[in-house]
Amino acid sequence: MPPKRKTNVSPPSASKKLKASAHLPEENKAFYQSTINLVLDLREEEEQLAAAFVKLPSKKLYPDYYHLIKSPISINEIQKRIHTRYTGESTDEFLDDFKLLLDNAATYNDADSWIVANAKKIVEFVTDQVTAYENSPPADTKHPKIKLTLKNPSSVSPANSASKEEEVTFGKLPELCANLLKDVIDHEFEEIGVISGPFLDEVDQDIYTDYSMFVSKPMAFNTLLSMLEAKKLFSPKYPLADNLQKFHDTATLIFTNAKAYNNEESQIHQDAILLQEYFEGQYDKLRKRVEAVEVNKQKAPKLKISLNKNLDKKPRRTVSNVDDDDDDDDDEVHDVSSSTFDEGRNKGRVKLESEPSIKPPVEIHLDKTTENTMGKTLPTLLESNSIIQESSIFSSPAILSHIAKYAQDKLDASLSNQTSSETEVKRSLFPAQAQQSIATLFSYKVPANGYVDQSYTVSLPNDVSPYISLKTSLHHLLYLVKEPDLTDGHGYLNSTSDVDFQCSLTVNGEVLNQPNDCFEETKDDENLLAVQYDVKLAHGLNMLTFECKVAPSLSRKVKNTIVQEQPDEHSGSRHTRHQLQQMKMSWDVESITFFVVCNSAN
Numbered sequence: 001m002p003p004k005r006k007t008n009v010s011p012p013s014a015s016k017k018l019k020a021s022a023h024l025p026e027e028n029k030a031f032y033q034s035t036i037n038l039v040l041d042l043r044e045e046e047e048q049l050a051a052a053f054v055k056l057p058s059k060k061l062y063p064d065y066y067h068l069i070k071s072p073i074s075i076n077e078i079q080k081r082i083h084t085r086y087t088g089e090s091t092d093e094f095l096d097d098f099k100l101l102l103d104n105a106a107t108y109n110d111a112d113s114w115i116v117a118n119a120k121k122i123v124e125f126v127t128d129q130v131t132a133y134e135n136s137p138p139a140d141t142k143h144p145k146i147k148l149t150l151k152n153p154s155s156v157s158p159a160n161s162a163s164k165e166e167e168v169t170f171g172k173l174p175e176l177c178a179n180l181l182k183d184v185i186d187h188e189f190e191e192i193g194v195i196s197g198p199f200l201d202e203v204d205q206d207i208y209t210d211y212s213m214f215v216s217k218p219m220a221f222n223t224l225l226s227m228l229e230a231k232k233l234f235s236p237k238y239p240l241a242d243n244l245q246k247f248h249d250t251a252t253l254i255f256t257n258a259k260a261y262n263n264e265e266s267q268i269h270q271d272a273i274l275l276q277e278y279f280e281g282q283y284d285k286l287r288k289r290v291e292a293v294e295v296n297k298q299k300a301p302k303l304k305i306s307l308n309k310n311l312d313k314k315p316r317r318t319v320s321n322v323d324d325d326d327d328d329d330d331d332e333v334h335d336v337s338s339s340t341f342d343e344g345r346n347k348g349r350v351k352l353e354s355e356p357s358i359k360p361p362v363e364i365h366l367d368k369t370t371e372n373t374m375g376k377t378l379p380t381l382l383e384s385n386s387i388i389q390e391s392s393i394f395s396s397p398a399i400l401s402h403i404a405k406y407a408q409d410k411l412d413a414s415l416s417n418q419t420s421s422e423t424e425v426k427r428s429l430f431p432a433q434a435q436q437s438i439a440t441l442f443s444y445k446v447p448a449n450g451y452v453d454q455s456y457t458v459s460l461p462n463d464v465s466p467y468i469s470l471k472t473s474l475h476h477l478l479y480l481v482k483e484p485d486l487t488d489g490h491g492y493l494n495s496t497s498d499v500d501f502q503c504s505l506t507v508n509g510e511v512l513n514q515p516n517d518c519f520e521e522t523k524d525d526e527n528l529l530a531v532q533y534d535v536k537l538a539h540g541l542n543m544l545t546f547e548c549k550v551a552p553s554l555s556r557k558v559k560n561t562i563v564q565e566q567p568d569e570h571s572g573s574r575h576t577r578h579q580l581q582q583m584k585m586s587w588d589v590e591s592i593t594f595f596v597v598c599n600s601a602n
Contacts, residue, residue: 020089020090021088021089021090021091021134022134022138023133023134023138024088024138025087025088025089026088027088027138028086028088028089028090028091028094029082029083029086029088031091031129031133032078032082032086032091032094033079033082033188033193033194035094035126035129035130036075036078036079036082036194037186037194038125038129039075039122039125039126040054040075040197040200042121042122042125044121048201049118049121049122050075050118050122051201052115052118053074053075053101053105053118053119053122054074054075054076054197054198055074055075055076055197055198055267055268056072056073056074056076056077057072065108068107068108069104069107069108071100071104072104073097073100073101073104074101075101075197076195076197077097078094078097078098078101079193079194080191080192080193081097082193083188083190083191083192083193084191091130091133091134094126094130095126095127095130098122098123098126099123101119101122101123102116102119102120102122102123105119106119167293168240168286168289168290168293169240169293170234170236170240170243173234173240173243173244173247174228174229174231174233174234175228176286177228177233177244177247177286178225178228178229180279180282180283180286181221181224181225181228181251182225183282184196184221184275184278184279184282185200185221187278189274189278192274195271195274195275196221196275198258198268198271199220199221199254199255199258199271199272199275200220200221200222201220201221201222201223202218202219202220202223203215203218203261205218205586206552206586207586208261209586211261214257214260214261215257215260215261217253217257218253218257219250219251219253219254219257220254221254224250224251224254227250228247233246233247233250234246234247239294240290240293240294241287241290241291241294244286244287244290248283248287251279251283252276252279254272254275255272255273255275255276255279258271258272259272259273379449379450379451380450380451380452381450381452381559382450382560383447383448383449383450384448385475385558385559385560386448386449386450386452386475386590387474387475387478387548387550387555387558387588387590388448388454388472388473388474388475388546388548388590388591388592389447389448389473389474389475389523389528390445390446390447390448390472390473390523390528391445391446391454391470391471391472391473391546391592391594392443392444392445392446392470392471392472393443393444393458393468393469393470393471393544393594393596394442394443394444394468394469394471395441395442395443395464395465395467395468395469442460442461442464444458446592452588452589452590452591453590453591453592453593454591454592454593455592455593455594455595456592456593456594456595457594457595457596457597458594458595458596458597459596459597459599460537460596460597460598460599460600462599462600464598464599464600465600466536466537466538466539466598466600467534467535467536467537468534468535468536468537468596469516469532469533469534469535470505470532470533470535470544470546470594471530471531471532471533472503472530472531472546472548472592473521473523473528473529473530474501474503474528474529474530474531474548475528475529475558476526476527476528477554477557477558478500478501478529478550478554478558479520479527479528479529481500481501481554482518482529483520483527486518486519486520489519489520490517490518490519490520491518491519492514492518493514493515493518493531499551500550500551500553500554501548501549501550501551501554502548502549503515503531503546503547503548503549504546504547505533505535505544505545505546505547506543506544506545506547507533507535507542507543507544508538508542508543509543512533512535515531515532515533516532516533516534517530517531517532518530518531518532519532531546533546537596537598538598539598539599539600540597540598541595541596541597542594542595542596542597542598543593543594543595543596544593544594544596545591545592545593545594546591546592546593547589547590547591548589548590548591549587549588549589550587550588550589550590551587552586552587552588555587555588558588559588
């Protein structure tokens with residue numbers, strides 16, 4: 001059993017006197033809990049307004065929050081105070097804590113941010129609920145109404161009441177499992193209250209980018225409830241016990257995932273243990289009811305029907321789960337259920353089609369870390385949706401002066417009468433090859449192939465100039481982002497575009513953030529953004545790695561993974577402090593590496 005957690009309470013205000021309520025403390029506390037349940041269900045379209053306020057901000061992600069905010073509070077803390085701090089004498093204590101939640105959000109975030117806007121909507125809702133509740137008449141406790149219920153005399157017998165317990169069937173199993181799940185969600189633990197809030201929805205992997213490293217199959221209470229309501233979890237081909245076990249295994253993922261991702265001493269890890277213990281207790285009750293149904297089915301008499309004695313004897317085919325142990329029957333006997341009997345009677349025999357095997361869903365991984373071992377893995381995206389549309393290394397006119405000087409030096413050497421030792425060695429090894437050559441112009445192009453990480457090896461011609469250019473052509477949408485910054489089709493790259501994408505080239509370990517040129521390029525009647533670096537190679541093997549990082553809002557448009565555009569996603573005023581830094585961890589990255597062998601002397 002995990003240790004009990006201390007309640008995080010802020011010191012009560014001595015200057016403000018709470019206004020007494022006309023309702024009893026027990027009524028007020030019940031009202032507090034019902035209002036919190038309504039707050040957790042508040043939605044604007046598909047957005048859950050209270051999602052950011054269910055628990056306190058992470059000290060690891062937002063360490064400065066606890067320096068700026070003197071009295072941190074969340075909906076979880078308010079819910080715990082119902083049993084630990086609130087007296088129930090006045091609803092002001094409840095409403096004041098929600099106002100504190102709004103003040104904290106406005107102190108830490110921009111006044112126009114979405115998180116402050118959501119906090120205002122929650123406080124307005126709670127204020128309306130408190131006003132309506134205070135205007136309602138209190139319950140009459142002095143003269144309680146006596147409710148008389150007329151019962152059927154036969155129902156008074158304990159034996160009869162026990163026999164009326166609802167029998168578990170396949171049709172009722174999804175509803176029973178959903179009710180069990182809702183009971184776990186709404187369960188109030190002693191001195192803690194309801195703790196299921198963080199487990200209602202799946203973890204947002206855009207924020208917690210390392211979640212997939214610890215959890216292979218995300219699951220949440222609302223996800224499982226949706227599966228039960230849509231009747232996508234169970235199959236009539238399997239017994240009740242197997243279907244119930246599938247529900248158990250799926251629900252257990254909620255708790256095991258939370259324990260796998262969070263540290264043992266964390267609050268959410270401890271809450272997962274408490275919820276799992278309570279779930280197992282409730283599940284055992286339902287499991288025993290299902291086992292009782294299975295036992296009764298085994299005791300029931302078997303139904304044997306001879307459809308036609310004149311039919312040729314053929315191997316028996318069973319279409320129900322009833323076993324036939326009368327192997328010495330001369331007639332062909334079919335074990336059938338009522339649903340298949342009419343069909344069998346009309347056709348003269350029962351035809352059983354083989355049941356298809358259940359195959360697990362195919363998982364497609366669009367992850368840049370997927371290794372491409374000897375070209376065995378498939379491309380991760382369409383070529384048209386690649387960020388890097390084309391790459392090339394070539395002799396550029398921008399370095400023509402270096403090539404001309406290099407060619408002139410070679411020509412002077414060939415006209416001189418002096419013969420170097422290097423020339424003698426080449427002549428003896430390769431007598432048919434010209435011993436003196438001038439610079440050679442070259443160009444190597446690599447189109448997009450659907451991989452986010454690419455690498456190529458290029459060996460330049462002998463005695464070629466070590467001065468080369470590397471150019472990459474980026475997707476049309478990146479050009480549209482950069483187009484306002486271009487003058488006559490040219491401009492600087494990492495100036496204003498760093499909010500949406502960033503490029504860099506690493507040459508033998510040295511990072512070049514700013515290219516020599518950034519310009520417009522036309523390919524197949526579409527404008528692309530070309531980025532060019534002019535570099536000097538070292539003698540021997542050189543490693544050139546170009547990398548382009550794209551923000552999630554722009555990447556989703558390039559990859560074409562969603563249809564609807566999310567407005568203002570990269571606007572700084574729409575995010576909390578440090579959130580932009582967190583989002584950059586999930587930026588999409590494509591890279592291409594050239595291993596270039598240069599044989600010329602520098």
